[in-house]
Amino acid sequence: MIDLRSDTVTRPTPAMREAMARAEVGDDVWGDDPTVAAFEAAVAERAGMAAGLFVPSGTQGNLIALLCHCQRGEAFIAGQFSHIYRDEGGGAAALGSIQPQPIAHEADGTLALFAIEDAIGGEDIHHTRTRLLALENTYRGKVMPKAWQQDATTLARRHGLSTHLDGARLFNAAVASGRPLAALCQGFDSVSLCFSKGLGAPVGSVLVGDAAFIARARRWRKTLGGGMRQVGILAAGCHHALEHHVERLTEDHAHARQLAEGLADIDGVAVQACDTNMVFLAVPEADGRALEAHLASRGVLASVGATTRLVLHLDVGDADIPRILSAFRSFASRPRA
The missing domain is CATH 3.40.640.10 (Type I PLP-dependent aspartate aminotransferase-like (Major domain))
Incomplete structure (x- = not known):
């Protein structure tokens, strides 16, 4: 995960x-x-x-x-x-x-x-x-x-x-x-x-x-x-x-920027990038629980709420950013009832 x-x-x-x-x-x-x-x-x-x-x-x-x-x-x-x-x-x-x-x-x-x-x-x-x-x-x-x-x-x-x-x-x-x-x-x-x-x-x-x-x-x-x-x-x-591990924090900051840029292209997601290793999202309240479950089903753990914080760290590598973005995109493109 x-x-x-x-x-x-x-x-x-x-x-x-x-x-x-x-x-x-x-x-x-x-x-x-x-x-x-x-x-x-x-x-x-x-x-x-x-x-x-x-x-x-x-x-x-x-x-x-x-x-x-x-x-x-x-x-x-x-x-x-x-x-x-x-x-x-x-x-x-x-x-x-x-x-x-x-x-x-x-x-x-x-x-x-x-x-x-x-x-x-x-x-x-x-x-x-x-x-x-x-x-x-x-x-x-x-x-x-x-x-x-x-x-x-x-x-x-x-x-x-x-x-x-x-x-x-x-x-x-x-x-x-x-x-x-x-x-x-x-x-x-x-x-x-x-x-x-x-x-x-x-x-x-x-x-x-x-x-x-x-x-x-x-x-x-x-x-x-x-x-x-x-x-x-x-x-x-x-x-x-x-x-x-201090200087390598630049990697986490870079991953946060990459994630923020990718999420900004997804409909229904308002993104606030930060200076360091965090990305804040605003998602419709009605989608919160469904999004959290969807992400988990695709191997991404996040605590989703009215304001969602995604935190990058040394256990998240370069290859993980595309996987995270793919999970968000597949939720955004799912069929709506």
Whole structure:
């Protein structure tokens, strides 16, 4: 099956499995796992940060960042459809008593600067005190504009806010924009980087920041049950991805463009291409279930809804794009009742 539901479905390559099998390990809670330590240091250096912390998932990395930056009863600002607000189980509220303040996205995925400023709560006792601006790059496959990133983080700093970046697909953004990872991390106090999406590792994210922040984060990781033992086996897979799978993200981006161009020629399908490895489709609501079943019958897995996201990744090759397009075309040309 060609699985387009997400880039989280990727499986470790044989070379990655070999690296994992050869990993030198120790007890990471005690700080004794050399493979984890080397990986954390490598990621922090590439991100232009002082230190890193290996965590099981991007969701936990984001939650740890929220708990470090905000106290109970304080607030963070994020986009209405950002992952940290919408898709992480309400962890900030449930586990940290932290109030999210969502604001609407602009057409390009950014947040209007005036809207950010209007949402900031200050010292008035009637208002929740805002402590953090949390942004996302990429957002729905779009790369955060360089000038807007600088303006938004500067605005936050002017108001005394900390800044966090959900960089689940920040490597995609770096490759698509041609900018170093460190440049995309500038202006942020903390960044969460995921290795189990486009980079293809089975498990793992790294939270980066300054040394004091990571010391606090390490304590919160333990509190949240994220302290792991001989986890160098997993870190080795992520380190392999860091060294061997970043530049190849250009292949996924090229496949997404090819797929978007081919789908645009099919009647009844409205296509929105992105900067990276995603294609968004709008299909008639009445066709959704039938299209999903039709694709599956032809070996293509997709989660079809009013807005459908197709995600390209390292398990989708050159030969798969014509097969995907053929499946869509055969649905479009089927006899109608």
